[in-house]
Amino acid sequence: MSAEQSPKIVIVDESPIRAAILEEGLREAGYTSVVRISEMQSLLARIYALDPDIIVIDLENPSRDILEQMFQVSRAVRRPIAMFVDQSDAASIQASVDAGVSAYIVDGLKKERIKPILDLCVSRFNAFARLQDELDRTKSALEERKVIDRAKGILMKLKGLTEEEAYVLMRSTAMREKKKIGEIAQSILTASELLK
Amino acid sequence: MTTPLHVGFIPLIDAAALIVAVDKEFAAEQGLDVTLVREVSWSNVRDKLNIGLFDAAHLLAPVAIASSLGLGHVKVPIIAPFNLGINGNAITVSPALHAALMAEIEGDAFDPMATARALARVVARRRKSGAEPLTFGMTFPFSTHNYQLRFWMAAGGVDPDEDVHLVVLPPPYMVDSVANGHVDAFCVGAPWNSIAVDRGVGHILHFVSDIFVHAAEKVLAVRQSWSEKNPQVVAALVRAASRAAEFIEHPANRAEVARILAQPERIGVDAEVIQRTLDGRLKVSPDGSIRDSGRYLLVGREGAARPDPVQAAWLYAQMARWRQTSLSPEALKTAIAVFRPDLYDAALGKTAPAVPNRPIGPFAGPAFDPNDIAGYLASFEIPRRTR
Numbered sequence: 001m002s003a004e005q006s007p008k009i010v011i012v013d014e015s016p017i018r019a020a021i022l023e024e025g026l027r028e029a030g031y032t033s034v035v036r037i038s039e040m041q042s043l044l045a046r047i048y049a050l051d052p053d054i055i056v057i058d059l060e061n062p063s064r065d066i067l068e069q070m071f072q073v074s075r076a077v078r079r080p081i082a083m084f085v086d087q088s089d090a091a092s093i094q095a096s097v098d099a100g101v102s103a104y105i106v107d108g109l110k111k112e113r114i115k116p117i118l119d120l121c122v123s124r125f126n127a128f129a130r131l132q133d134e135l136d137r138t139k140s141a142l143e144e145r146k147v148i149d150r151a152k153g154i155l156m157k158l159k160g161l162t163e164e165e166a167y168v169l170m171r172s173t174a175m176r177e178k179k180k181i182g183e184i185a186q187s188i189l190t191a192s193e194l195l196k
Numbered sequence: 197m198t199t200p201l202h203v204g205f206i207p208l209i210d211a212a213a214l215i216v217a218v219d220k221e222f223a224a225e226q227g228l229d230v231t232l233v234r235e236v237s238w239s240n241v242r243d244k245l246n247i248g249l250f251d252a253a254h255l256l257a258p259v260a261i262a263s264s265l266g267l268g269h270v271k272v273p274i275i276a277p278f279n280l281g282i283n284g285n286a287i288t289v290s291p292a293l294h295a296a297l298m299a300e301i302e303g304d305a306f307d308p309m310a311t312a313r314a315l316a317r318v319v320a321r322r323r324k325s326g327a328e329p330l331t332f333g334m335t336f337p338f339s340t341h342n343y344q345l346r347f348w349m350a351a352g353g354v355d356p357d358e359d360v361h362l363v364v365l366p367p368p369y370m371v372d373s374v375a376n377g378h379v380d381a382f383c384v385g386a387p388w389n390s391i392a393v394d395r396g397v398g399h400i401l402h403f404v405s406d407i408f409v410h411a412a413e414k415v416l417a418v419r420q421s422w423s424e425k426n427p428q429v430v431a432a433l434v435r436a437a438s439r440a441a442e443f444i445e446h447p448a449n450r451a452e453v454a455r456i457l458a459q460p461e462r463i464g465v466d467a468e469v470i471q472r473t474l475d476g477r478l479k480v481s482p483d484g485s486i487r488d489s490g491r492y493l494l495v496g497r498e499g500a501a502r503p504d505p506v507q508a509a510w511l512y513a514q515m516a517r518w519r520q521t522s523l524s525p526e527a528l529k530t531a532i533a534v535f536r537p538d539l540y541d542a543a544l545g546k547t548a549p550a551v552p553n554r555p556i557g558p559f560a561g562p563a564f565d566p567n568d569i570a571g572y573l574a575s576f577e578i579p580r581r582t583r
Binding site: 040041042044059060061062063064065066067068069093094097102 | 236237238239240243244246247249268270335336337363364365366368369378
């Protein structure tokens, strides 16, 4: 690989969305040679065939142990691959482990060329985690909304209340019992299920 | 005042002493508030222990040594004040390879020399017919599984680097990989061998206790620097694990232990499968044949919990034998110092036992002499020196 060429980067990630986010980030930063692998069958064979300079893998991936094999002397390896991290990189390791990503680098690639790539991976992984969090929160808020609506319906029917009155009743009960309105709504659903 | 600790583990039955220490509150009794963190790869366990995200971990004994020597990764000195398991692995082969081995075998199928020689004949026959070399799965480059497979096949004349493929596979992928023909055999810890047999895709060819009488497997690992700053915590952790190991080994507790380990956030497989391992009574063939062994997995009994530096020297010798490192007296000293019986004894208020440790007891080759590893290794014909 000449020093001017963009290094070949392989992303190993079973989450296609996260891998796409990472690939997009790398391409925006000018790294043109990026390949994604989401199929873990024959992972090593695919990596040898692609012959990358850098491999990025998510830490939730059990296949990480498979990559460790590349450091071993073996007929299958055409050139030695070493992990990016060395004794002086404690902060980088910490940041990447916290973000849930790890990188493997072909020996001989200059450190200053690797650092921006790893930093980019860390920030994109963190961004994905935030996105996921937000999505989870939105989902559970939506779920809660549905539960509250159903509980309201039950109260309106059983007690002859208006929608507004049903909601106020649940809210005041929640405040009195120091619970969330979602929990009160859930107990109404459970109770009505039991009393059916 | 309780000490919060994060302890990493891989869902395998030899994590039992740690899991039971937490779930039966033996750790809490020692003033420890342990959060067990289930991990998916040995690389993760190693890295998170190294950078301090974990205070302690369930770790492959050779990974603790490799980390202390800086082999294959960053050098971080690790020590093992407690041995979590002795033996516990098995070699499982596909029905096709099993049939091929049984067609070639001369002698007892439980005799590892007979099976290793049969393997050499199968390998030779395949080479002659132009078939692909056999592929064996194991869990990690620096793993007991890697060394156990290699030791066994080399004794029969098979060079693991020349005559077959050895590939790393995460334990949860082993069963599928043998089912879809990705590998022909594997060496892994419990419960994965039993699961392959239950699914009808594998035969347990050997318990590792056929190959070695007493082989160190997983350790309770902590960073040396952390242990020096927190000697009381290390001692408390050793006491909690020791109490748990005693509990596990009591036959009356086995069903309860199996239920604890079976929980989804722990090992997450059927309690019945787990109990087979604890009892050393395993279904070894899809036809339902059962095999018993008093040495399948030792969690504490027969001195299993006390780290034995000779075991560390032996594992280091395997790294040298298979060219993961070269022999040096300093490295040997470092490797031996990973296993810390002194910390074990101090924590439990014991004095060093008068009887010598149980020997490793390999089925082939000379007795191991930690004072002459070069001489010991020179006695093996494999790896072949001609290459």
